[in-house]
Amino acid sequence: MAYIIAALSILCILGGLFFFTTATIGLLRFPDFFTRLHATGKGDTLAVFLCLIGFAIHEGLSLTALKIVVIAAFMFLAQPTATHAISRAGIRHGLKPWVKGEEK
């Protein structure tokens, strides 16, 4: 039984690490501000959620696991709101989206 819990936890954390890596590569290589927001807003949220679920499974049924689940729920609601706020600020400030064929 302990092997199954450990294997599940390692699987979740490795999945989270994979999504973190792809989100970082997207943040570095995308051509425009709004596309970079896509990468970091969606990829980072899912990656943090998976990593925290992995940590919670490793703890078992205790108070610590409940606190980690609370942090995961908060990040799942708060990170997209922050992305929405800063993209609205970018549109209001006058940034234009990148059209295919332009310079970077």
Place this chain on the structure above:
Amino acid sequence: MNEFFVAVGLGMCLLVFLVLYRVIFGPGVFNRIAAISAIGTKTLIILLVLGYVYNRVDMFIDISMVYALLNFIGCIAAAKYLEMER
């Protein structure tokens, strides 16, 4: 299991150094704010991994919750400030 957590922590540190490129060279201030929010998210995981290494998870959970709160509030405050018309 302990070695696996240390490896995850080192991987996250490497990712933080990669995002630092966008903080330094991002053209304009908006790219920098998005990158700092991403660094804050990765720091949350590094704090929990440190808790496992020192075998005191209960202490580091409270610290990481406070950091998540402050990251969120800081990003919204910066977006509110930058919303003026050009």
Place this chain on the structure above:
Amino acid sequence: MIISSDDIIIKTIARIFVPFIQLYALYVIMHGHYSPGGGFQGGVILGASLALLLITHGYDEMRRRIPEGVVILLGSVGVLIYAGIGLTCLLLGGNYLDYSQLSVILHVDPAHARSLGILGVELGVGFTVMAIMYSIFFDISTGGILPSDEKRSEEWGDNE
């Protein structure tokens, strides 16, 4: 002057999160002797929750909900709690802030009375820090322009 945000998502999320943030700040104040926390840290988190409300809901709405007089009064109540506990220990025959003298009032042994005394002091410090942080942020955010000045310049016309 901070104008209210005209986006329904940010306003709703801020309104949902603020009670939970304040509950967590109270947890941090109470667990000061057992985990990282205490009076100052909990007070800062409480002040940050009120600052979040000010950013998303604007100056007029927050002035209607929390007037400036109430905030300063809350800060004074915090100092009163702190100094009051110290003076009570002095009046009961010990030194200033010598919590073991409180065991006469509370009917517990002196070690327990010390723990309860420091808890009361941390609560007072938390109240004061919250009030002063919110008050400073509220005053600085106007940028020196009060609503009465703006109304007066509208009535008299611009002199430019």
